[in-house]
Amino acid sequence: MYLKKFLVLCVFISFLSSCTSEKQITDNPSIIPIPNHLNINEGKFELNAETTVMYPKEFEITGAYVTDWLGIKPFLKSVDNNQIVFVKEDSISNPEGYALEITEDHITIKSSTDRGAFYAVQSLRQLMPPTLEVEKLQDPIKMPCLIITDEPRFQYRGMHLDVGRHMFSTKFIKKYIDAMAMLKMNTFHWHLTEDQGWRIEIKAYPKLQEIAAYRNETLIGHYSDQPHQFDGERYGGYYTQEEIKDIVAYAQSRHITIIPEIELPGHAQAAISAYPELGCTGEQVPVATKWGVFEHIYCPTDETFNFLENVFDEVIDLFPGEYIHIGGDEAPKINWKSCQKCQELIQTENLKDEHELQNYFITRIEKYLNSKGKQIIGWDEILEGGLAPNATVMSWRGINGAIEAAKQNHNVILTPTSHCYFDYYQSTNENEPLAIGGYLPLEKVYSFNPIPEELNESERQYVLGAQGNIWTEYMPTSSQVEYMAFPRMLAMSEVVWSRSNQKDYLNFVKRLEDFHERLDILDINYANHLYEIEGNIYTENGQTYYALQTLIDDKTIRLALNGSDPKPDSRIYTNPIVIDTSVTIKAAVYIDRDILSSVFTESINYHNAVGKPIHIDKEPHASYSGSGAQGLINGILGSSKRYGDKEWLGFWGEDIEITIDLGEEVDIKTVKTRFHNGKGQWIYAPEKVKLELDNDLLVYDVAPSDDVLIPIIFKTNQRSRYIRLRVPNYGVIPDGKQGAGNKAWTFIDEIIIN
Numbered sequence: 001m002y003l004k005k006f007l008v009l010c011v012f013i014s015f016l017s018s019c020t021s022e023k024q025i026t027d028n029p030s031i032i033p034i035p036n037h038l039n040i041n042e043g044k045f046e047l048n049a050e051t052t053v054m055y056p057k058e059f060e061i062t063g064a065y066v067t068d069w070l071g072i073k074p075f076l077k078s079v080d081n082n083q084i085v086f087v088k089e090d091s092i093s094n095p096e097g098y099a100l101e102i103t104e105d106h107i108t109i110k111s112s113t114d115r116g117a118f119y120a121v122q123s124l125r126q127l128m129p130p131t132l133e134v135e136k137l138q139d140p141i142k143m144p145c146l147i148i149t150d151e152p153r154f155q156y157r158g159m160h161l162d163v164g165r166h167m168f169s170t171k172f173i174k175k176y177i178d179a180m181a182m183l184k185m186n187t188f189h190w191h192l193t194e195d196q197g198w199r200i201e202i203k204a205y206p207k208l209q210e211i212a213a214y215r216n217e218t219l220i221g222h223y224s225d226q227p228h229q230f231d232g233e234r235y236g237g238y239y240t241q242e243e244i245k246d247i248v249a250y251a252q253s254r255h256i257t258i259i260p261e262i263e264l265p266g267h268a269q270a271a272i273s274a275y276p277e278l279g280c281t282g283e284q285v286p287v288a289t290k291w292g293v294f295e296h297i298y299c300p301t302d303e304t305f306n307f308l309e310n311v312f313d314e315v316i317d318l319f320p321g322e323y324i325h326i327g328g329d330e331a332p333k334i335n336w337k338s339c340q341k342c343q344e345l346i347q348t349e350n351l352k353d354e355h356e357l358q359n360y361f362i363t364r365i366e367k368y369l370n371s372k373g374k375q376i377i378g379w380d381e382i383l384e385g386g387l388a389p390n391a392t393v394m395s396w397r398g399i400n401g402a403i404e405a406a407k408q409n410h411n412v413i414l415t416p417t418s419h420c421y422f423d424y425y426q427s428t429n430e431n432e433p434l435a436i437g438g439y440l441p442l443e444k445v446y447s448f449n450p451i452p453e454e455l456n457e458s459e460r461q462y463v464l465g466a467q468g469n470i471w472t473e474y475m476p477t478s479s480q481v482e483y484m485a486f487p488r489m490l491a492m493s494e495v496v497w498s499r500s501n502q503k504d505y506l507n508f509v510k511r512l513e514d515f516h517e518r519l520d521i522l523d524i525n526y527a528n529h530l531y532e533i534e535g536n537i538y539t540e541n542g543q544t545y546y547a548l549q550t551l552i553d554d555k556t557i558r559l560a561l562n563g564s565d566p567k568p569d570s571r572i573y574t575n576p577i578v579i580d581t582s583v584t585i586k587a588a589v590y591i592d593r594d595i596l597s598s599v600f601t602e603s604i605n606y607h608n609a610v611g612k613p614i615h616i617d618k619e620p621h622a623s624y625s626g627s628g629a630q631g632l633i634n635g636i637l638g639s640s641k642r643y644g645d646k647e648w649l650g651f652w653g654e655d656i657e658i659t660i661d662l663g664e665e666v667d668i669k670t671v672k673t674r675f676h677n678g679k680g681q682w683i684y685a686p687e688k689v690k691l692e693l694d695n696d697l698l699v700y701d702v703a704p705s706d707d708v709l710i711p712i713i714f715k716t717n718q719r720s721r722y723i724r725l726r727v728p729n730y731g732v733i734p735d736g737k738q739g740a741g742n743k744a745w746t747f748i749d750e751i752i753i754n
């Protein structure tokens with residue numbers, strides 16, 4: 001009844017608005033990222049074909065952008081009304097800050113720089129109807145009078161794109177840059193070289209184009225699917241220097257700086273394939289055809305440094321920005337350990353080990369780049385063996401790299417996998433397109449605070465900002481990149497731009513819902529999980545319940561408990577469902593008889609431990625704390641693909657002990673659990689698990705396996721009140737395995753007691 005009335009009202013309103021010739025703008029603007037201050041005033045400004053724009057010559061980029069966008073004329077003098085006026089206002093101290101005032105006569109934009117003016121225009125853009133994204137101004141537009149004052153929280157607001165694993169057209173790169181600019185992002189981290197392909201033309205080294213840019217074939221399916229299968233098709237390409245110049249200029253015209261990444265010493269197999277003398281062994285290796293970390297890394301000889309310096313000379317000529325990213329991540333030292341040249345260098349340079357050799361390598365490159373007026377950024381592994389003197393650290397293996405580097409007075413950028421890896425799944429829906437793993441829903445991105453609490457006031461100044469990363473192993477097309485990047489890029493834009501005390505996820509989601517129309521018009525293939533159902537199991541006064549909810553709460557949830565899909569006339573969900581037996585719940589969101597969401601399915605396996613007291617002697621890692629210890633005995637399994645969902649708990653490098661109190665002695669036939677074994681993500685199942693009962697201790701030896709899920713089953717057949725699982729961590733990952741040298745993660749989900 002309520003919904004029907006609502007729909008009738010909507011139809012009536014849209015009828016009204018289609019009757020007027022000018023377009024009416026919403027009086028409650030949905031700007032993303034949300035501005036610091038926005039006040040709506042009385043009155044309207046009418047933008048029409050007679051509106052002129054006046055800007056000082058210092059605001060040339062923004063002026064050109066506006067005239068091109070709206071198709072209106074620049075005008076040299078101020079006029080009494082109907083003008084967009086840009087004013088250079090030096091008292092606005094943040095160079096990216098601005099004030100935007102709309103009165104009945106003028107739109108006035110004040111900023112001390114062209115950059116601030118540009119962001120004012122991006123806010124103005126979002127005040128306009130989305131059709132203006134693709135059409136020039138035709139009918140007059142009435143805009144509410146308002147004042148916005150705004151500035152970014154962080155100076156570094158980045159998005160990354162890996163073009164090594166898969167490559168995308170220059171047209172798409174521009175589309176990506178455009179979307180970033182709309183969201184007031186200012187840095188595009190362009191990951192240009194990889195084991196699977198070298199993507200930047202270097203004229204001094206033609207074999208980079210002939211050999212390193214192409215791989216013979218590509219892995220099919222997921223890396224964890226064994227045995228590996230390949231498509232048999234040659235894949236590759238590279239960006240010519242002319243194309244790169246064009247993209248750099250395009251980015252400059254949107255106040256976006258491009259940071260090129262040339263990986264060293266690792267992720268260099270494609271380059272070594274073209275020039276085998278750059279590796280330690282000299283052997284001819286192919287450009288990599290599957291994902292992962294490879295042992296063929298640059299050997300730090302004069303020949304290699306000469307190569308890299310020549311490469312950087314060309315890179316520097318193409319990219320005018322201050323920073324060059326030199327990689328530094330995931331460089332296995334196994335070849336260096338057995339290489340005579342490397343070992344001699346360790347001796348002559350008086351280095352302790354291969355980690356210090358990596359520091360030597362990076363410091364030498366840094367010195368070269370500093371001498372050319374450039375600064376380096378490296379992934380957080382560049383902390384190992386000592387930090388190059390002026391390096392900025394990009395913290396990706398959590399936030400510890402950022403903390404450590406900031407405490408050493410180095411600048412840092414935060415991109416922890418837990419909140420910034422947009423190659424992870426964004427929904428627990430089993431129908432999501434194949435992804436690398438993990439689970440990073442929109443809300444978790446939105447919740448990110450780039451300033452680690454461990455830093456004091458003076459150390460915090462080293463946090464330049466944060467960045468979303470798009471690694472493209474599982475994104476063969478630009479459409480798939482868009483699906484993974486959007487809407488998480490919108491959430492990230494608010495993380496890095498807006499004030500932390502303005503963040504309100506539900507408010508963001510409502511603005512995002514409005515933003516969908518703009519994304520549609522921009523032909524961006526965003527993921528829409530706004531209408532998905534979320535379930536939550538909980539125990540209250542000894543009774544277990546299952547509650548359902550949707551983010552956008554003006555919709556109806558319909559429910560089926562018998563395993564079939566919900567239908568338009570299925571029962572409407574009103575109250576939490578009592579759980580006292582195993583059940584499969586299916587539900588979907590409806591508006592009237594139309595289904596809006598995908599079908600939500602939850603299978604609850606009601607066993608002896610559900611809802612009982614549980615204690616773990618360690619806290620799970622803050623980024624993978626799921627639904628806490630209770631989540632291990634809530635009757636719900638984690639996703640078999642997404643170890644980061646709320647059913648899995650992650651522990652990094654720690655042995656754990658889990659104790660469950662069944663309340664009284666009961667017959668226990670079996671105790672089962674599972675471990676995730678995602679070696680590419682450094683997640684290793686334990687080698688041994690112990691189960692302690694009231695009167696017994698059982699030991700389970702886990703057989704080595706490449707399977708992604710390792711089930712464990714203890715056959716007990718005895719009575720016990722307490723059960724305790726002892727789970728030792730796998731330890732430091734040995735050489736030759738994915739993640740070598742790092743502490744392994746343990747991921748465990750449901751403990752089922754029958």
Ligand code: ACM
Pocket residue numbers: 329330379396
């Ligand atoms: C990275 O994800 N290897 C930086």
Ligand code: ZN
Pocket residue numbers: 279280298299300335336339340341342
């Ligand atoms: Zn070597």
